[in-house]
Amino acid sequence: MGKREIPSSVKRGYLDALLFNIGAIIIGLLISAMMILFLKQSPITVFSTALGRIFSDKYTLGEVLVKATPLVFTSLAFAFTYKANLFNIGAQGQFYAGCISAVSISLALGGKVPTALLIVIVLVASFLSGALVGALIGIAKAKFGANEFLVSMMSTYVVQAVMDFLLRTVLRETKAEYIQTDPIVREAFLPGIVPGTRIHLGTLIAILSAIAIWVLLYKTSLGFRIRAVGRNSDASEHSGINSKLIFVVAFLISGGLAGMAGLTEINGVQHMLLQNFNSSIGSFGIGIAILANGHPIGIIFSSILFGFLNVIGTTMGRIPGLNIPASIIDLIQGIVMTSVIISYFIRESVGRRREKRMLKSGEVEA
Amino acid sequence: MAENAVELHNVTKCFSKVIANDDVSLEIGKGEVVALLGENGAGKSTIMKILYGLYSMDEGRIVIDGKEVRIKSPKDAISHGIAMIQQHFSLVFPHTVTENIVLGNVHGWLDLKEAKEKVGMLAKKYGFPVPLDARVGDLAVGVQQKVEILKALYLDARILIMDEPTAVLTPQEAESLVSFIRSYAADGNSVVFITHKMKEVMESADRIIVMRNGRITGNVLKSETNERELARMMMGEELEVESEEEPIDVSKLPVSIEVVDARKKNRDGIAVLDGVSFSVHKGEIFGIAGVSGNGQDEICEAISGNMKLDGGKIIFEGKDITNESVRKRIEEGIGYVPVDRYKDGMVMEMTLSENMMLKSSYSEKWVKNGFIDKKGIDEYTDEVIRDYQVKATGHSDIAHNLSGGNQQKVVLAREIDAGRHAIIFNQPTRGLDIGAVDRIHRAIKGEKRKGKAVVVVSTELTEIFELSDRICVMYRGKIMGIYNRGELTTGRIGLLMAGVEDGKA
Numbered sequence: 107m108g109k110r111e112i113p114s115s116v117k118r119g120y121l122d123a124l125l126f127n128i129g130a131i132i133i134g135l136l137i138s139a140m141m142i143l144f145l146k147q148s149p150i151t152v153f154s155t156a157l158g159r160i161f162s163d164k165y166t167l168g169e170v171l172v173k174a175t176p177l178v179f180t181s182l183a184f185a186f187t188y189k190a191n192l193f194n195i196g197a198q199g200q201f202y203a204g205c206i207s208a209v210s211i212s213l214a215l216g217g218k219v220p221t222a223l224l225i226v227i228v229l230v231a232s233f234l235s236g237a238l239v240g241a242l243i244g245i246a247k248a249k250f251g252a253n254e255f256l257v258s259m260m261s262t263y264v265v266q267a268v269m270d271f272l273l274r275t276v277l278r279e280t281k282a283e284y285i286q287t288d289p290i291v292r293e294a295f296l297p298g299i300v301p302g303t304r305i306h307l308g309t310l311i312a313i314l315s316a317i318a319i320w321v322l323l324y325k326t327s328l329g330f331r332i333r334a335v336g337r338n339s340d341a342s343e344h345s346g347i348n349s350k351l352i353f354v355v356a357f358l359i360s361g362g363l364a365g366m367a368g369l370t371e372i373n374g375v376q377h378m379l380l381q382n383f384n385s386s387i388g389s390f391g392i393g394i395a396i397l398a399n400g401h402p403i404g405i406i407f408s409s410i411l412f413g414f415l416n417v418i419g420t421t422m423g424r425i426p427g428l429n430i431p432a433s434i435i436d437l438i439q440g441i442v443m444t445s446v447i448i449s450y451f452i453r454e455s456v457g458r459r460r461e462k463r464m465l466k467s468g469e470v471e472a
Numbered sequence: 473m474a475e476n477a478v479e480l481h482n483v484t485k486c487f488s489k490v491i492a493n494d495d496v497s498l499e500i501g502k503g504e505v506v507a508l509l510g511e512n513g514a515g516k517s518t519i520m521k522i523l524y525g526l527y528s529m530d531e532g533r534i535v536i537d538g539k540e541v542r543i544k545s546p547k548d549a550i551s552h553g554i555a556m557i558q559q560h561f562s563l564v565f566p567h568t569v570t571e572n573i574v575l576g577n578v579h580g581w582l583d584l585k586e587a588k589e590k591v592g593m594l595a596k597k598y599g600f601p602v603p604l605d606a607r608v609g610d611l612a613v614g615v616q617q618k619v620e621i622l623k624a625l626y627l628d629a630r631i632l633i634m635d636e637p638t639a640v641l642t643p644q645e646a647e648s649l650v651s652f653i654r655s656y657a658a659d660g661n662s663v664v665f666i667t668h669k670m671k672e673v674m675e676s677a678d679r680i681i682v683m684r685n686g687r688i689t690g691n692v693l694k695s696e697t698n699e700r701e702l703a704r705m706m707m708g709e710e711l712e713v714e715s716e717e718e719p720i721d722v723s724k725l726p727v728s729i730e731v732v733d734a735r736k737k738n739r740d741g742i743a744v745l746d747g748v749s750f751s752v753h754k755g756e757i758f759g760i761a762g763v764s765g766n767g768q769d770e771i772c773e774a775i776s777g778n779m780k781l782d783g784g785k786i787i788f789e790g791k792d793i794t795n796e797s798v799r800k801r802i803e804e805g806i807g808y809v810p811v812d813r814y815k816d817g818m819v820m821e822m823t824l825s826e827n828m829m830l831k832s833s834y835s836e837k838w839v840k841n842g843f844i845d846k847k848g849i850d851e852y853t854d855e856v857i858r859d860y861q862v863k864a865t866g867h868s869d870i871a872h873n874l875s876g877g878n879q880q881k882v883v884l885a886r887e888i889d890a891g892r893h894a895i896i897f898n899q900p901t902r903g904l905d906i907g908a909v910d911r912i913h914r915a916i917k918g919e920k921r922k923g924k925a926v927v928v929v930s931t932e933l934t935e936i937f938e939l940s941d942r943i944c945v946m947y948r949g950k951i952m953g954i955y956n957r958g959e960l961t962t963g964r965i966g967l968l969m970a971g972v973e974d975g976k977a
Contacts, residue, residue: 325846327839334830338819344778344810345831346799462486462530 122453123399130449131411134442141437147428155428156421166417168303172375174413176201176384178312178405179367180391182319183236183360185400187254189323190356191336192247196258197364198388199265200239204232204368206269209287209379210277212372216294224294228369229311236365237358239265244357248350254357262388273381286380296374308370313406315366320402322359332356364388386436393443396450415439475538477502477631477662478523478554483532485518492518493529494686500631505653505663507677509670510706511902515686516666517559520633524556525549550576555624556633561616565609572608573623594625598652614645621652632656634665638672650676668706670699682706719957720941725753728789728894728925729775735783736770736949744770745781746949752894757916757926759940761933763969767949768929769811772898775927776808777801778816789893802831807891809883811898811929813876817883820872824864824882825853827871831890856885861911877908884912894925901935913939933962947971 139149160166180197187194194200208228215224243261246252270285279288296306323329332352335342339349371384394412398404419435422428476499485493493515500506508516521527523534525543534541536552543549549556563572574587588604595602600618603611608619617637624632638646653663653676667673673680674694682690682705690697690705729752736745745767752758760768773779775786777798785794793801810816818827829838829849838849853867860881864874871879880900887895897916901909916939920926930936936943943960945952945968952968960968 325844326842327833327844328842330826330829330844331833334819334822334826334833337821338815340815341817341819341830343798344776344808344816346797346802346834348797348799 122457126449126453127397127408127446130445131442134445135438137445138434138438138441141434141441142430145430147430152422152425152428152430153418155425156418159421159425160414160417164302165304166421168300168305169417169420170410170413171309172304172306172413173416174409175306175309175312175370175374176367176387177390177394177409177412178316179363179370180387181394181398181405181409182316182391182402183240183364184392185395185398185402185405186319186323186332186360186363187356188395188400189329189336190332190352191339192244192353192356193255194240194243194258194357194360194364195255195392196239196243196261196388197360197391198385199258199262200236200361200364201367201371201384201388202262202265202269203235203239203361204365205372205379205383206272206277206368207231207235207365208368208372209290212290212294213277213288216291221293221295221297225296225307225369225373228294228373229366232365232368233362234365236368237362240361240364241354241358243361244354247357248353254353258357269379270381273379277379279378284380287378289378290373294373295377296370304375306370306374308374311366312370312409315363316402316406319363323402328355364391390439390443393447397446412439412442415442475502476500476535477504477537479535480519480523481533481535483519483522483529483534485515485522485527485529491686493522496532496683496686496688498681498688498691500662500664501679502662503657503660505657505665505676505678507673507680508664508666508683509668509673509680509702510683511668514683514706516683517635518686519683520556520635520664520666523549524554524633526556550627550629553628553630554633555627555629555631557617557620557624557635557637559635561620563608563616563619566607568605568607569602569611569619569622570604572619573626575623577627591622591626594622598625598655599648600652614641617641617645617649629661631662631664634663636667637665638667638669646672670702670706673702674699720756722753722756722941725755727751728754729927730787731771731775731784732787733784734771734774734781734786736774736779736781744949745774745784748784748946748949748951750944750951750954752925752927754893754925755920755923756941757920757928757939759936759943760927760929760946761936761943761965761969762931762946764931766946768946769898770949771946772808772810772896772927772929775896776806776810799834802890803835805890805892805894807887807889807895809880809887809895809897809900811902813879813883818871818879821870823868823870824857824862824874825849825867827882828853828856828867828886831886856882860885860915877904880904880908880912884915888915888919891919891924894927895919896927896929898929899931900928901930901932909935933965936965937962945969 139153142149142152180201183194183197183200208231211228211231212224215227239261243254243258246257247254273285273287277287279286296308298304298306299310323333331342331347332355334345335347335349335352342349367387372379376383390412394405394408397408415438416435419438420432422430422434423432479499481497483493483496484491496515496519508520510516518527522529523543525545525548528544534543541552543552546556564575567575570584570588570591573591574582574584591604595604600622602615602618602622608616611619621632637649641649653665657663677694679693680690680697680702681688682702684706690702731751732749734745734748735743738744748767748771750758760771762768770779774781777793777796781794785792787793788801788804788806793804814820819830829844832838838845850867856862857864857866862874862878862881864878871882874882884900900916901912904912916926916928928935928939937957940957942954942956943965944954945965947969948971952971952973
């Protein structure tokens with residue numbers, strides 16, 4: 107009695123997560139490497155050339171963080187509702203809602219108000235528009251008992267259709283050639299923070315958001331209520347917590363987080379909005395959140411890993427004379443993601459079996 | 473004894489944190505009616521679900537008709553002639569009786585007419601008046617159970633397992649069930665019924681197997697035992713009525729909780745609270761006795777605010793709180809220990825500290841400007857662990873790593889703290905060992921002496937008698953009467969619990 111140590115089972119849990127994830131990533135990369143054999147190339151040459159290029163070139167290395175930035179937001183979005191035992195798989199749509207606000211405001215006010223003020227406005231607006239989409243899903247769940255999984259999934263298509271409609275009408279570029287907006291003015295760009303790379307202020311905002319979400323979940327009473335409802339909504343209701351309200355709040359914040367990726371991608375990277383913009387960051391967010399065990403700080407690192415995989419793929423596609431198709435990116439990311447998710451289930455079952463063994467040997471008996 | 477239909481040898485089963493069955497061996501003879509008796513959570517259902525293939529065992533052997541078999545699914549069990557009727561029936565409500573009975577045994581062409589004939593013959597043989605073309609959802613629960621039994625008979629079951637079969641039945645229905653069990657066993661079939669009701673066991677079983685904490689603590693022929701011995705095997709200790717405390721005159725004490733004509737109908741339109749009125753005074757323990765499921769849980773949930781009444785009022789400290797939220801009632805100082813701590817009382821995956829602050833996340837107690845005072849709540853939790861002698865290493869232990877009794881102490885400590893003026897205890901000691909029960913009883917009496925209004929719901933008469941200053945008995949959503957302690961004998965309260973007016977029949 108009175109010991110203040112972290113229980114050994116908890117420590118083992120963290121260690122497990124780390125070992126299994128690293129193992130899964132290595133296996134995923136090995137399988138991807140074998141795919142390169144089908145292209146009649148040596149995987150070793152391809153990987154070593156690509157890695158060499160990334161680490162010798164500051165710009166390319168910086169791209170890792172640029173690619174990781176929106177993934178931090180979409181995976182935070184998934185992880186946040188996950189803590190309330192809800193599934194928001196509509197981060198893609200909430201991201202698009204954020205993009206629409208970001209691009210509209212930047213086009214309207216860019217150059218007319220100071221950059222700092224504009225960025226604050228876009229930040230708030232992109233959060234709110236994602237939050238609106240999220241809150242609607244939460245309300246559908248709380249009021250009508252709708253399945254949030256389906257509603258959030260379908261909401262992506264709705265927002266996407268709205269975005270396409272706007273791109274073809276009011277937001278369409280002045281020359282009306284492509285289905286995209288005009289570029290926003292330079293004064294509306296998120297300022298770069300590392301010279302010689304594309305790393306911009308949005309990366310910093312992403313990291314700060316992850317930390318803020320960690321504080322919110324684990325240090326505040328609201329976060330406590332969200333986690334309590336997620337684990338046991340009956341006991342929470344008995345404790346005077348309105349679990350339906352928590353559903354809405356969780357979805358609202360989750361949607362807002364995904365919406366903020368609109369700011370970083372429009373004002374930080376693309377500087378315009380086009381059709382099928384960053385069309386896979388929503389789904390990757392789910393995998394990254396699982397990879398990080400839903401932990402906000404872990405999400406920063408696993409997003410960087412996926413940013414890195416993306417850059418490796420791009421770099422491989424650009425190695426002269428090897429003829430590696432650019433779609434290798436999707437292949438590597440997909441295979442690594444799949445092995446990470448499979449490893450999650452293996453880890454769970456190994457953990458359960460170990461608990462049983464411990465129980466039998468009487469280790470847990472108090 | 474005749475030869476054995478089923479033998480279980482050394483069966484062990486663990487759920488992630490609990491040993492549900494620990495080296496359990498038992499045998500069921502042909503033509504024998506075996507009662508599996510034990511408290512909730514003793515492992516009775518688990519061992520039978522293993523036999524029926526719903527759970528897989530970690531260790532052990534199953535022998536049927538002298539041959540060792542492997543049962544991996546209910547389908548295997550059925551092929552060995554085993555059928556199990558769950559506590560919650562597995563019936564398809566929109567389908568007819570016949571369709572339900574043949575379900576699970578249809579291959580290719582479905583000849584409903586022939587099936588109906590066979591079912592009709594079976595029903596006749598065992599004297600079941602079941603309308604074969606009626607939709608199951610329209611039938612009374614007792615008839616639905618007969619459908620379940622017919623389903624088993626249709627599959628030529630020789631070993632019938634029933635989980636708490638009488639829990640949902642009226643006394644008459646229960647009687648006809650017992651006579652069915654008798655005639656079915658007389659044909660050489662075996663019956664196992666799982667129960668925690670002593671009376672039923674003495675009425676219908678040939679042999680009684682008693683389980684406690686996952687182990688078998690008794691295996692006796694009915695003719696060679698009595699209720700007292702069975703109770704000892706079930707509880708592990710001799711039942712003992714505590715010495716009387718000073719009787720108090722509650723009429724001089726101020727009223728705290730007033731329930732006025734509380735009414736509630738459940739989803740099926742049956743009145744679960746049928747005009748319940750009583751008042752609880754400050755400084756008294758008001759005991760609510762009764763067979764479980766007679767409206768006790770509902771009255772607790774109505775006072776705590778977790779269930780809205782259809783009619784009637786709840787008045788607390790002079791204020792009408794009928795329409796107030798749970799949160800408001802917690803703020804008013806009502807503590808509530810729910811009957812199911814796993815479901816309603818704790819968040820099992822959270823730490824003890826987090827569980828301690830569950831009810832105060834809105835108050836300023838452990839929260840400053842929206843941030844949790846982690847140090848404060850941790851220190852307080854360690855204090856609780858010390859004061860209540862909770863077996864835990866510290867505040868950061870995960871709740872589900874604690875034993876049931878220790879979890880209950882944590883909930884109790886929280887509610888005693890939250891209930892500044894009144895506390896409702898619903899089955900506060902269910903499933904706990906004697907030592908823990910004693911400590912909890914002392915804590916409850918201590919709160920009464922502090923002048924709080926205390927409500928204790930219990931199905932254990934000893935608990936009711938030991939704690940209560942006044943006792944009311946609930947039966948089918950009604951109060952059969954409110955008595956001072958000493959006015960009731962065990963025999964009289966038993967009659968009241970069975971619904972006999974005034975307990976004098």
